[in-house]
Amino acid sequence: MDAVRKIRSCTTVLPKSDVDTDQIIPARFLTTTSREGLGARLFNDWRFRPDGTENPEFVLNKADSKGCEVLVAGHNFGCGSSREHAPWALLDYGIRAVISTGIADIFRSNSLKNGLVPVVIDRQTHDWLMSHPGITVDIDVTNATLTVANGKAIDFPIDGFSRYCLIEGIDQLGFLKKHDEAIRQFEETRPWTP
Amino acid sequence: MNAGNSRTLFEKVWADHIVMAETADTPAILYIDLHLIHEVTTPQAFTLLREKALPVRRPDLTLGTMDHSTPTTPVRSFKDLAVVGEGAANQVAKMQDNCRDFGLELFGFDSDYRGIVHVIGPELGATQPGKTIVCGDSHTSTHGAFGALAFGIGTTEVGHVLATQCLLQRKSKTLAINVSGKLQAGVTAKDVILAIIGEIGVGGGTGHIIEFRGQVISAMDMEARMTICNMSIEAGARAGMIAPDDTTIEYLKGRPRSPDRTDWDDAVRRWRALPSDADAVFDNSVDIRAGTLEPMVTFGTNPGMVVPINDPVPEANGDPGFRKALDYMRLSPGKPLTESPVDIVFVGSCTNSRLSDLRQAADIVRGRKIAPGVTMLVVPGSQQIKHEAESLGLHKVFESAGAEWRESGCSMCIGMNGDTVPSGRLSVSTSNRNFEGRQGIGARTILASPLTAAASAIEGRVADPRRYL
Numbered sequence: 001m002d003a004v005r006k007i008r009s010c011t012t013v014l015p016k017s018d019v020d021t022d023q024i025i026p027a028r029f030l031t032t033t034s035r036e037g038l039g040a041r042l043f044n045d046w047r048f049r050p051d052g053t054e055n056p057e058f059v060l061n062k063a064d065s066k067g068c069e070v071l072v073a074g075h076n077f078g079c080g081s082s083r084e085h086a087p088w089a090l091l092d093y094g095i096r097a098v099i100s101t102g103i104a105d106i107f108r109s110n111s112l113k114n115g116l117v118p119v120v121i122d123r124q125t126h127d128w129l130m131s132h133p134g135i136t137v138d139i140d141v142t143n144a145t146l147t148v149a150n151g152k153a154i155d156f157p158i159d160g161f162s163r164y165c166l167i168e169g170i171d172q173l174g175f176l177k178k179h180d181e182a183i184r185q186f187e188e189t190r191p192w193t194p
Numbered sequence: 195m196n197a198g199n200s201r202t203l204f205e206k207v208w209a210d211h212i213v214m215a216e217t218a219d220t221p222a223i224l225y226i227d228l229h230l231i232h233e234v235t236t237p238q239a240f241t242l243l244r245e246k247a248l249p250v251r252r253p254d255l256t257l258g259t260m261d262h263s264t265p266t267t268p269v270r271s272f273k274d275l276a277v278v279g280e281g282a283a284n285q286v287a288k289m290q291d292n293c294r295d296f297g298l299e300l301f302g303f304d305s306d307y308r309g310i311v312h313v314i315g316p317e318l319g320a321t322q323p324g325k326t327i328v329c330g331d332s333h334t335s336t337h338g339a340f341g342a343l344a345f346g347i348g349t350t351e352v353g354h355v356l357a358t359q360c361l362l363q364r365k366s367k368t369l370a371i372n373v374s375g376k377l378q379a380g381v382t383a384k385d386v387i388l389a390i391i392g393e394i395g396v397g398g399g400t401g402h403i404i405e406f407r408g409q410v411i412s413a414m415d416m417e418a419r420m421t422i423c424n425m426s427i428e429a430g431a432r433a434g435m436i437a438p439d440d441t442t443i444e445y446l447k448g449r450p451r452s453p454d455r456t457d458w459d460d461a462v463r464r465w466r467a468l469p470s471d472a473d474a475v476f477d478n479s480v481d482i483r484a485g486t487l488e489p490m491v492t493f494g495t496n497p498g499m500v501v502p503i504n505d506p507v508p509e510a511n512g513d514p515g516f517r518k519a520l521d522y523m524r525l526s527p528g529k530p531l532t533e534s535p536v537d538i539v540f541v542g543s544c545t546n547s548r549l550s551d552l553r554q555a556a557d558i559v560r561g562r563k564i565a566p567g568v569t570m571l572v573v574p575g576s577q578q579i580k581h582e583a584e585s586l587g588l589h590k591v592f593e594s595a596g597a598e599w600r601e602s603g604c605s606m607c608i609g610m611n612g613d614t615v616p617s618g619r620l621s622v623s624t625s626n627r628n629f630e631g632r633q634g635i636g637a638r639t640i641l642a643s644p645l646t647a648a649a650s651a652i653e654g655r656v657a658d659p660r661r662y663l
Contacts (some may be wrong), residue, residue, distance in 0.1 A: 026635075033288050084238075102397050106432060180358070182214055
């Protein structure tokens, strides 16, 4: 995974709560065996009409959204299925951070393993961002802060390990593999075997 | 968080699997006892293992099946099974190759034990109290019904478990949901869990592991408990757990992967020590009174948008998302769902495809015909359940009523295998998600119990099952 330290970008606002991973990437596109190319199907059924043409009403299709790397979405983003295809699709499309008042557990975990930054903020700041689409924001992963143009830096929660992995672009499997010996000892000394 | 020696069920299972404790800087290394795998969320993980030239650390703790992309159309022999679509066929082939190359047990097309991953784990007795169980599927929470710590993971984590049998995890908070009282006739586990999600919301369990407790839960059989834990994730909780008891132990006796005779007594002794201590403290708790619950049906586009079956669809609450959900569902506030004509009825999925679910649906359908214009699909959760149901003649009950009786699989719950609800059609489904497009592009889904689904098939509109009891 690529290191991610600072993101400065305009925001795209998706004014909807409880956006589930079936909307982010519908199940019929999960028959792929690769992780590449899913950006073309991001929010497929909202982004495209049944005939395959772009739905001009959908936020990602608006001219102002082009090139924006930060998605501001309603409460409880990423609920539903555990498909890692959801962060893969967002990243492949060019989204590098998601801001919400709440992000679902499995989606959050999957995002952190791929370099998509989950930014959970208070309702007041969120309300403001929701009503100011296109505004430029600064996300500083090293300091875990979000700064809105001319505003003060707001802290967002992220555990130290995940933050370290993001800013160094570290694959967590390497960390686990380093503890092979501890795992072996656990297996040998536990009182029962599964 | 508990001081002293009092611990919750979750805290006991967690502590038993710590290879390395968490610190301020690093998450815990948690050992995994059972890794369930299926064709959709594993191919990229196997690619990673190949790139890094890593073997699967514990093939003996890994168990595979194929359920999501697999056809359910009746066949004479499995040689006749035609997987729908090039992508799905490729995925199924990859799963077979990966399991062969890495030496993993696969309950494939020719296996009598093939089925939905969350149905076969318990059925085999591989799901046991006190185990840690993961799978690249959010409904892994199902296995928590046995007092296991079971949760869904992403594909990167599938790779971690294949390579190391461990996961990096931060400890979750605990949420006790106490369900007290006694259920009325016609009100089932599905109605209870839908009511709970309606109460706490689809994000209400985020960051928590739920323990379902109380008289209603204790009185449930294992299949009902699985329905409850299955939908923990629909309330945002990665895992839901229920304390193991006599019902759990009785269920596991004599199953192919249950501890054998020499280990059985030790295992039972261990399982008996797992329930939360009497004075254990949970971070949060919610009380649900079951006595007044009614059959529940969803009206919107997430499982938290749910009402008792005879209640009107709630008035729009000013939230633009609420209005949009009703527009998608083509429902009007103020009217009960029981006026809505139904096109499709689906009985199946890891939520409600076990023998007791099929029996409940069959009891309503028996001797009746499904309404003209309604398509009803009955998809058993596993080949074992299919055989059991057939030995009881349930397939004849469904077929005589005009329903379709299928091979096992996820089928119309997720619509990856060609079993889909056509655009704009209204489906009453025993599955777990009523998200936009979940059952097919433009499909409109009402989640309900097997009883409500069967009654709706007979009447051709959303129907209260209690008049058939």
